[in-house]
Amino acid sequence: MAKLATKKGCLTSLKVLVVLGLIGWGLLSWFAPTAHVRYELEVTLEVDGEPVTGSVVQELTVNHGLFRGLSGKLITRKVRGQALALDIPGRGTLFVTMALYCPGKTEWGQCKYGYAYLVETACEIKKEQPNFAVFVRRFKRLEGSCPIAENQLPVMVRFEDPLRSETAQQVLPQDLGTAFGPDVRFVSAGLTFTDVPVSTGIDNRLPWLSDNPSRHLGEFTHEMPQPFYRNLTHGAFKRIWK
Numbered sequence: 001m002a003k004l005a006t007k008k009g010c011l012t013s014l015k016v017l018v019v020l021g022l023i024g025w026g027l028l029s030w031f032a033p034t035a036h037v038r039y040e041l042e043v044t045l046e047v048d049g050e051p052v053t054g055s056v057v058q059e060l061t062v063n064h065g066l067f068r069g070l071s072g073k074l075i076t077r078k079v080r081g082q083a084l085a086l087d088i089p090g091r092g093t094l095f096v097t098m099a100l101y102c103p104g105k106t107e108w109g110q111c112k113y114g115y116a117y118l119v120e121t122a123c124e125i126k127k128e129q130p131n132f133a134v135f136v137r138r139f140k141r142l143e144g145s146c147p148i149a150e151n152q153l154p155v156m157v158r159f160e161d162p163l164r165s166e167t168a169q170q171v172l173p174q175d176l177g178t179a180f181g182p183d184v185r186f187v188s189a190g191l192t193f194t195d196v197p198v199s200t201g202i203d204n205r206l207p208w209l210s211d212n213p214s215r216h217l218g219e220f221t222h223e224m225p226q227p228f229y230r231n232l233t234h235g236a237f238k239r240i241w242k
Contacts, residue, residue, distance in 0.1 A: 034063045035139035040194050041084055043096055044187040054086030056199045060119050064136045074132055077116035082202040083237045091180040099155045099236035122146040122191055148189040165208050166218035168229040202238055209238050
């Protein structure tokens with residue numbers, strides 16, 4: 001009888017632990033939620049009077065922690081995926097990177113927000129302190145599409161030789177005609193929320209890419225200011241998070 005009572009007591013304790021664990025997990029999910037948002041970035045150009053569209057699927061993870069982590073932030077954002085490669089028939093390829101450029105800034109990297117803020121900027125999701133949990137849960141409810149204004153576009157580049165990263169050249173939306181021919185112009189860009197897999201395969205186009213997102217393009221140079229390509233990292237073209 002004593003053994004039976006002990007066994008029942010152990011089972012009861014185990015059930016209590018399971019229930020408490022489920023309650024704790026529920027509270028953590030409510031007060032410190034994580035949102036995984038998968039979206040298709042689509043860019044449309046006009047080439048010789050005809051629309052040419054390219055797209056890529058990326059994933060944004062937004063997390064609200066109860067405490068400040070090593071970054072010192074209560075809200076963290078990470079993007080997983082690759083750059084958009086838009087083939088322009090007979091004229092080359094336009095790459096829409098996972099990096100932002102801020103007009104009017106004297107140095108690269110002075111943007112107030114990084115690429116991980118693209119979704120909330122395009123979809124106008126406002127962060128309301130101190131209820132950060134509500135802010136994160138808004139990402140879980142995203143559906144449909146959001147347009148991207150021309151001044152919100154990520155950095156776009158072309159390569160003289162895609163096999164050599166140091167041949168990257170920045171292409172501004174209003175200068176597409178200069179880079180690819182007079183009959184090429186920017187039309188629109190937008191995000192569409194989806195559940196299809198994140199795009200892969202850009203390594204086949206840019207074989208010099210590594211899995212190190214912080215590695216800069218090309219080799220270090222003492223040239224000042226640094227060439228454009230040195231402002232970009234491999235993470236502008238591919239980001240893999242385990």
